[in-house]
Amino acid sequence: MSDTSIIQIDTASSVAIYEQIANAIRAHLVAGRLQPGALLPPVRELALNLGVHHNTVAEAYRTLAREGWLDLRRKRGAVVLAREAPHATAAAERRFTRHLGELTAKALADGVSPATAARHLEAIAARLRNG
Amino acid sequence: MSDTSIIQIDTASSVAIYEQIANAIRAHLVAGRLQPGALLPPVRELALNLGVHHNTVAEAYRTLAREGWLDLRRKRGAVVLAREAPHATAAAERRFTRHLGELTAKALADGVSPATAARHLEAIAARLRNG
């Protein structure tokens, strides 16, 4: 994460800002771009970068801490943990497919071509298969 | 849609119920399972099925009407329109890829295996390519 935090906040979105932040960081974590031991920026620093209140960032950090991704300590900061994925539930998989369908539908409704959408889907799938 | 409205509402989700309903119906529309001329159930009927207030369903219908999917008229009901997709913006495509990445990351974090996730992604991609 270092500093080029490149988290895009969409103020027009109905998704809460702290959730957007948590989602973005989680993506970095899952992708391995944030390794165990890494240190996230202090809540005030990231908040300044993003133009939000530091408590909003803190809420995102706490969300990820609850999921087992982070260890939060005063003065030390937010440290990435080695986290083992839980066993998948059937519900988690159903949620994924449902949201995937709805997200794709929204994209098509917004004019994204089926071919383009398919390309993006396949790109992510390929990345998953390659490890 | 007829009656087996198969809309799953997740009361634990942070997504508003009316949005969940709109998302689900939009997916049906984009997939062509709801053709122009089709009639959606009255707001009170669907609301009863889903266990929510009819105004909540009405808000979902209005959301879709604003997007050009539905024509709403008193006494006649909600009629599916023939809608042409708008021209895609770069923002729409970026939003899609970003959300796609975050959604997949969440699934992996919840224990869904990369292979399984990839399979679902490819399945939707294939459906898009085949038309």
Added chain:
DNA sequence: GAAATTTGTATGTTTGTACTATACAAATAG
């Protein structure tokens, strides 16, 4: 044609929560 019924709509209220402001607490550094 009048009345009843069936539809979506409008208005007001409550409740939850996102976000912020500000103050606090703890841990490290000097």
Added chain:
DNA sequence: CTATTTGTATAGTACAAACATACAAATTTC
């Protein structure tokens, strides 16, 4: 031991979701 840097707690404001209730319009029924 003091100062500073971190996360945390508390309180306030604003907004919006969901509901209850009442309304309006269009069709059906008699």
